[in-house]
Amino acid sequence: MPALNVEFSESELEDLRAIAREQGVPMKAFVRASAADAIAHHRALREGAAVFQRIFADPDLASAIAAAGIDDGPAPGPSGRAA
Numbered sequence: 001m002p003a004l005n006v007e008f009s010e011s012e013l014e015d016l017r018a019i020a021r022e023q024g025v026p027m028k029a030f031v032r033a034s035a036a037d038a039i040a041h042h043r044a045l046r047e048g049a050a051v052f053q054r055i056f057a058d059p060d061l062a063s064a065i066a067a068a069g070i071d072d073g074p075a076p077g078p079s080g081r082a083a
Contacts, residue, residue: 006031 008016020030055061 020027
């Protein structure tokens with residue numbers, strides 16, 4: 001199995017050890033799970049952004065929002081531009 005050597009400061013290592021102890025798992029399992037969580041989080045953000053872009057790129061939706069007079073943007077500042 002491929003491995004990755006990662007360097008941590010002494011304080012980071014102690015924090016990792018403490019959290020792993022609190023969760024009752026070996027430090028290696030905690031670090032692996034944390035990396036897997038970060039990967040899943042990143043993928044979810046990318047997928048959510050893609051859905052958002054696809055939905056809000058729909059010209060029919062833009063027309064419906066404009067026709068409804070919906071403007072949730074920031075209020076214009078004294079110069080007439082959004083603050």
